Amino acid sequence: xxxxxxxxxxxxxxxxxxxxQAAKPSLRGKAVIVGGLGPRGVxxxxxxxxxxxxxxxxxxxxxxxRLAPNAAYLVPRFGLYREVSEQVMGLLRxxxxxxxxxxxxxxxxxxxxxxxxxxxxSARLTGVKLRGDIRAVTGLTxxxxxxxxxxxxKIASEQAKPDGLVLIExxxxxELLAPMSVRTLPxxxxxxxDHLRRAGITTVGEIAEAGEDxxxxxxxxxxxxxxxAMALAHDVRPVVAERDTKSVSVEDTxxxxxxxxxxxxxxxxxxxxxxxxxxxxxxxSGRTIVxxxxxxxxxxxxRSETLRGPTxxxxxxxxxxxxxxxxxxxxxxxxxxxVGVSGLADYTQEDLFAQARTAAAxxxxxEPEHVEQDEAEEEVAEPVPPAERRWHAGxxxxxxxxxxGWVQGSGLGRVTVRxxxxxxxxxxxxxxxxxxPLLEEAEPLPLVERRPGDVGAPAGSPAAGGEG
Numbered sequence: 001x002x003x004x005x006x007x008x009x010x011x012x013x014x015x016x017x018x019x020x021q022a023a024k025p026s027l028r029g030k031a032v033i034v035g036g037l038g039p040r041g042v043x044x045x046x047x048x049x050x051x052x053x054x055x056x057x058x059x060x061x062x063x064x065x066r067l068a069p070n071a072a073y074l075v076p077r078f079g080l081y082r083e084v085s086e087q088v089m090g091l092l093r094x095x096x097x098x099x100x101x102x103x104x105x106x107x108x109x110x111x112x113x114x115x116x117x118x119x120x121x122s123a124r125l126t127g128v129k130l131r132g133d134i135r136a137v138t139g140l141t142x143x144x145x146x147x148x149x150x151x152x153x154k155i156a157s158e159q160a161k162p163d164g165l166v167l168i169e170x171x172x173x174x175e176l177l178a179p180m181s182v183r184t185l186p187x188x189x190x191x192x193x194d195h196l197r198r199a200g201i202t203t204v205g206e207i208a209e210a211g212e213d214x215x216x217x218x219x220x221x222x223x224x225x226x227x228x229a230m231a232l233a234h235d236v237r238p239v240v241a242e243r244d245t246k247s248v249s250v251e252d253t254x255x256x257x258x259x260x261x262x263x264x265x266x267x268x269x270x271x272x273x274x275x276x277x278x279x280x281x282x283x284x285s286g287r288t289i290v291x292x293x294x295x296x297x298x299x300x301x302x303r304s305e306t307l308r309g310p311t312x313x314x315x316x317x318x319x320x321x322x323x324x325x326x327x328x329x330x331x332x333x334x335x336x337x338x339v340g341v342s343g344l345a346d347y348t349q350e351d352l353f354a355q356a357r358t359a360a361a362x363x364x365x366x367e368p369e370h371v372e373q374d375e376a377e378e379e380v381a382e383p384v385p386p387a388e389r390r391w392h393a394g395x396x397x398x399x400x401x402x403x404x405g406w407v408q409g410s411g412l413g414r415v416t417v418r419x420x421x422x423x424x425x426x427x428x429x430x431x432x433x434x435x436x437p438l439l440e441e442a443e444p445l446p447l448v449e450r451r452p453g454d455v456g457a458p459a460g461s462p463a464a465g466g467e468g
Contacts, residue, residue, distance in 0.1 A: 001149055001234065003170055004117070004120065004123065005120055005148050006118065007108060007111070007112075007146070007149060007152075007239060008109040008111055008123070008126070008130075008144060008145070008146050009106075009108050009109075009150070009157040010088070010109070010130070010144055011142065012088065012140060012142045013048075013142060013161060014046065015045060016045040016081055017032045017050070018047065018140050018141065019084055020034060020072075020077075021047060023080070023444065023445070023447055024406060024418070024420060025426045030072060031047060031050035031053065031068050033046045033055060033068065033071050033074070034074050034076050035064075036253065037075060038253075040253055040255060041060075041253075048162055050064075054067050074394030077395060077444060079443075079444065082104060085105065087137050087138055088105075088134055095109055095130065096109050096113050096114025097113060097114060105142075108150055110238070111123055127144040131144055131163075131165065136448070138447055139447040140447070141162065142163075143158075143161045143164050144156075144165045145157030145158070145168075148168075150237050150239065151233075151235040152233065154186075155168075155177075155180075173233035178203065178204055178205030181204075182206075184204060185227065185230045186230065187223070196218070199218055207228065208232055210228075211228070215227055215228045247340050247341065248282060249290065249338055249339065251337060251339075253335060254334070254335055254336070254337075258330075258334045258335075259330075259332075259333045264325065264330050264334055267337050268318075268325050271321070275340060276312060276313075285341075286341035286344045286345065287309060287311075287343035287345070288305070289307070289321055289340075290304045290339070291321050291338070292340070295333065296333035303324040304324070305320050305323065310343065310344070317339070390410075391415040396441065396443060396444050398439075399436075399438055402417075404421050404445060406420075413433060413434050413435075414431055414434060415431070415433075415434045415436075417439070422446070422447050422449075
């Protein structure tokens with residue numbers, strides 16, 4: 001263990017919901033809930049105003065609506081969240097070369113490795129400055145924990161929420177941990193917590209008093225030894241700068257089970273394309289294509305196929321996913337589909353099979369076969385209707401006359417838009433036909449106005465609040 005609190009843990013406050021409030025002046029100070037809005041949706045995160053009503057992450061959306069019927073319910077905008085996350089992670093990397101991201105809104109930083117802190121006072125000053133920089137760059141708030149270990153730094157940031165800073169002085173850890181619930185420790189979930197409770201152990205101090213032998217008897221050697229060490233505040237895990245990505249995947253849960261096999265195939269193709277876009281965005285390729293299918297009875301099947309070499313070719317991934325689908329019975333209906341790529345590499349080998357398919361396709365184009373005619377007739381017999389325009393609650397739009405806004409709601413052939421920007425006053429609401437040619441999807445605006453010369457702002461970029 002270190003002798004100075006030079007490990008920092010940052011946790012952004014209600015990240016998705018706070019980003020939405022920053023982007024939408026009319027929602028500031030109000031209950032905001034972000035997640036899947038269908039009957040099977042769950043809460044991804046919610047603002048602190050919504051938590052007053054008992055809403056929390058991972059809660060079924062239907063239950064959240066009963067608890068907070070007047071809250072604003074929005075579909076996540078992951079593109080915006082990733083952009084803001086990159087800004088925050090950039091600030092962390094200015095402090096140290098050892099930054100360990102845990103998610104879009106959470107990370108550990110080794111301040112000692114960056115020589116930005118060496119004792120309690122310098123660590124505190126660094127944490128204070130970081131919180132100010134995050135607010136200036138993103139408009140959002142984050143909570144900071146500082147301690148001599150990763151476990152204690154994370155516990156400290158939890159105590160600091162929302163929008164605070166807590167520093168745990170080395171030497172005070174056991175006294176601090178003793179009265180806390182056993183659920184405070186990493187790896188103690190509901191099942192382990194209940195098991196300990198039945199043995200009369202409900203606090204971290206009681207774990208330490210029970211001793212290692214008793215913990216091993218109750219939980220097994222690996223878990224028991226680790227839990228006893230944590231109760232004594234022993235944690236020597238280093239901050240790891242790079243975590244190897246093991247897979248890239250996307251999945252969708254459907255409000256209504258899909259029974260049409262043609263629709264299932266189309267969804268798999270769409271998911272494969274999304275997966276490849278994410279793969280290419282990370283500058284990766286992969287050898288193993290994975291298909292995930294959750295059926296009407298909640299049974300979940302996975303199928304995989306390993307290629308000769310890594311690929312990021314969308315046609316190759318689509319065809320592999322389609323082949324995998326052929327081995328899955330979807331007769332009763334499908335409630336979830338997913339496509340993933342694993343066996344990742346940072347390069348792409350030429351796909352010999354793809355070359356063979358290209359050559360075959362060229363030969364077929366020169367000399368059509370009867371099979372192609374049959375396929376063409378089948379397509380005519382089963383036309384695919386054009387996709388309807390869908391307007392997701394909370395997503396950005398632009399109207400040729402009224403400027404930038406966001407979707408407040410849609411249905412029955414209508415879409416309601418509130419026209420405002422991050423830098424404006426709360427805007428006016430207008431309703432249009434859902435097929436209005438003057439209305440189109442738009443990219444999110446920066447949460448904080450960027451002037452020419454600011455970091456990350458292209459020359460001549462417009463101010464975030466200059467519209468509407």
